[in-house]
Amino acid sequence: QATGTILLTPNERRVAEDRRDCYWLYIVTHCQTAPTLQAPIKDPARFPWHEVTKVEHYWLEVDALTQPMQVREGSADYRR
Structure with a gap:
């Protein structure tokens, strides 16, 4: 007995639908x-x-995070 999965590409599926009488x-x-x-x-x-x-x-709502978000920016060294 055969088992498994048969796959068709989108084009093969389209042709199978369009040419039912001869596919x-x-x-x-x-x-x-x-x-x-x-x-x-x-x-x-x-x-x-x-x-x-x-x-x-994939996407995620910010509200789904368990910890509040904090913006942390390093201080810039403008003395150069």
Whole structure:
């Protein structure tokens, strides 16, 4: 029995949606031991694919900090 995850690029997913009548998905399982081509799947867009989003950044509210923030600036030496 095959297990794992199938990934599509955004372009592959778009084409699968746009060309449902002629888009087929070919899956090879057990690639490291005994590669096996599974039966081709017509119209793979019909399955409940999960979108993966890229993390661009993280944010934090200042109020979430447990200690109050203090501004500390070193004194400048203007005698030079």
